[in-house]
Amino acid sequence: MARPPSVSIHIRVRAPGRRACAEDIVRTVAEDIASGRLSKGLRLPPVRELEHQLGISKNTVQAAYDELVARGLAEARARDGVYTASPGIAEKDPFPSLGAAPLAFTPPRLPPPARRVPGQIELSTVFIDPELLPVTQLTDCFRSVLSSPGLVPFYDAQGYPPLRAAIAERLRGRGMEVDADDVVLTTGSQQALDMVGRALSGGCVALEEPVYSYARLLFEDLGKEVVPLPLDPFGGPPLEVWAERIGKARPSLLYAITSYQNPTGYSYSTYEMVQLLEMSKHYGFALLEDDWGSDMLSCGEYRPTLRALGGKHVLYANSFTKKLLPALRVGYIVGSPETRDVLVAEKRLSTLANVAVTEAVVHEFLDRGYYDTHLKRVQAALDERYLGCLGALEELMPEGVRWSTPGGGPTLWLEVPRSIDLPSLRERLFRKGVTIEDSRNHFSGAPHLHGFRVSYAYLAPDRLRQALERLAEALSEEARRSIA
């Protein structure tokens, strides 16, 4: 039978700042017994523990315990230890019905996580096929970071400085005004949105509709009112409608995904970006540009960004997560000298700092020139998959189905006739082994679109074709059902 754990006692020392003496131990235990702090039958700390804790000699502790036994306050049990012996005035069960009050919480309103079933074809995911990710090169970079100069022991709250410098240089090459000091590394883009949302004055944020659902859910969770700005995957943003809504609601921030918008696949034209910048100045709202997409641009063509056109007040967020390896979670946000400190402060409050090891690995990856080669490879693969997807859709989709033509990237928007019941279609497809998203999560109100995201980045061409064949089947079945 193991001995019971000893109780933990704090010995109160009378002489300030000096070592405890035997009398301090005797007095503390006697007082704790008298007050009911220590009840009968508890094991006192082993001699070597108090010796060590108080930095005093074994003999001093032993003398104190002997004195306690002599006074009848403790009893020594052979090969077991010293136990309290005398009941206190307020004797009671040392462990009455213990427990604690539960946390009173307000759960954020989030949709249930997507069902993941092994073997299902995920037709709506925004991820890139892991087969296209540079795992071998990343492993090399890990090895290099681990060997010389060895693991970085500490972290920089703003992020690993060499990676910040490398990011700034890349962005300057794309016409953006960026210093290493303006870059703050984040856990994916999500933390960038969280940092901006927390720092933001004003209770109102304008978002594209449909929009990346965790942006909307985050701003709502932070207590912001969301102003939805309708986006048409086929025609783009109706800027007059946007200006009207913005003029009424006067948001303090507009968040926009400017290339391969999630979930529509839409890319803003230069004209539309210029208009947004004009509106920003006219109505006084800040712009947060999420540029997850332009790195995946087909043909490596020029894509404009709000940051390049509008300068340093445009907050620009991007991430290596999807393009390198989701599990790395390295993203960043670029602000201005004015916002840098506040963004770092919000980051300190939420996570103090992030994983310096993976930041160093991404730096190594950029420094070796791997990133551009990798992007070219990914772009070529996505281009091929995109064209294959367009061909398959053209061949397989029944009349009345439309899709957007993003020109590359990871996903497009598939719009189905209103007569199709989307939850029913989703369920039917699920039974056929294909998962599509619940696109209602992209909307704050009643959706003005009737469709969902289709990914060609994640699926190998034969799997994609399989999925689209089943989708065509399911659409026909649903159409027959809706007529019947």
Place this chain on the structure above:
Amino acid sequence: MARPPSVSIHIRVRAPGRRACAEDIVRTVAEDIASGRLSKGLRLPPVRELEHQLGISKNTVQAAYDELVARGLAEARARDGVYTASPGIAEKDPFPSLGAAPLAFTPPRLPPPARRVPGQIELSTVFIDPELLPVTQLTDCFRSVLSSPGLVPFYDAQGYPPLRAAIAERLRGRGMEVDADDVVLTTGSQQALDMVGRALSGGCVALEEPVYSYARLLFEDLGKEVVPLPLDPFGGPPLEVWAERIGKARPSLLYAITSYQNPTGYSYSTYEMVQLLEMSKHYGFALLEDDWGSDMLSCGEYRPTLRALGGKHVLYANSFTKKLLPALRVGYIVGSPETRDVLVAEKRLSTLANVAVTEAVVHEFLDRGYYDTHLKRVQAALDERYLGCLGALEELMPEGVRWSTPGGGPTLWLEVPRSIDLPSLRERLFRKGVTIEDSRNHFSGAPHLHGFRVSYAYLAPDRLRQALERLAEALSEEARRSIA
């Protein structure tokens, strides 16, 4: 001279969901010129770009461009591209004075970051000497994770499942009621506090005073009122005072660091923990226990925890960060089946998920049994440094200086006479090459203590002695100054 970037145009397709034809291109460009969307002299997208984007043939695009040229709306420049030629009705500079409104933000009230000067002796840091950290073993674990089964491509929002299972098993071995499903992995302990703070109903949180400053700053930033509960490094928590304050303010949460409290080094006795649990039930506040310290316990003795004594409603946070490698940032929080989903939801909103690679590395480290061996080594080293520190203090400190006796761990509290001006002492020490913390950050109001944290975990014994010698000098100089 490089060609200017082409403008980005979204071609509006008339036939729903079908490929664009030449007429769609001509119509879009003509309309955009007429409306002023496209001004004169802009380079239209290269043929291969539109070909690709729209999934149509090169000839179709070329035919459309020829038509535009024929209509006088565009002009072809040899070896350069096609440019818009006709001014629109609303002709204007395509790039007028661009810019954007700056972000309107409310900066969190944080103290300025600590000055770090290479070569300074950091006497107040909470970190452990990197020399004591298991860098070689961690590197081995990284290599193993990187080789077989290779890098984990994706992440689990709750955290890498095998690590959650290993943590649960360890905690059960310490008498806690924990399933793998109750564990949520975090970026250090800071994210655990952030998740709880965001989810918490009620506007009031009780904290020890002095307290880990980023806990207080975080709760204040989340809009919570802070109820300070005075903690005496020499006598512990005056529980009657705590009960009175709690009874008045009725907080919904009490956050406590139960072993080697930061910054006092105080460890709660079993009795005090039982009293806290009783108060939790009586007053209805939840308990968030931060147990960063008990792993560093000298002699590997038993330390009680609120979670072991109080059961599954006690939220328990801990981290591998300081004990393995700060740059890894792997921590966790343990809740109940009731709180698990809300904690994961808050984590999704702030960072979606964290770095699966480092989570897998920590799992490998635990799985190989390295952690216990490592902790024993760290404990032995900290014990030695602790006793050395007590000896040096006893020898060097002038009359009137007191220090707490945590019994091991990383830091103790050094209390100096009220006649010493702390900012002046700090400045004087800084000039002598020793940095101490500004301990006012640990207090929400006027400090009831007059001292600072002294670290023996971070400094090699000779460096620590050097620092304490300079501290003794500086104290004497300050004392003379205050008399003069």
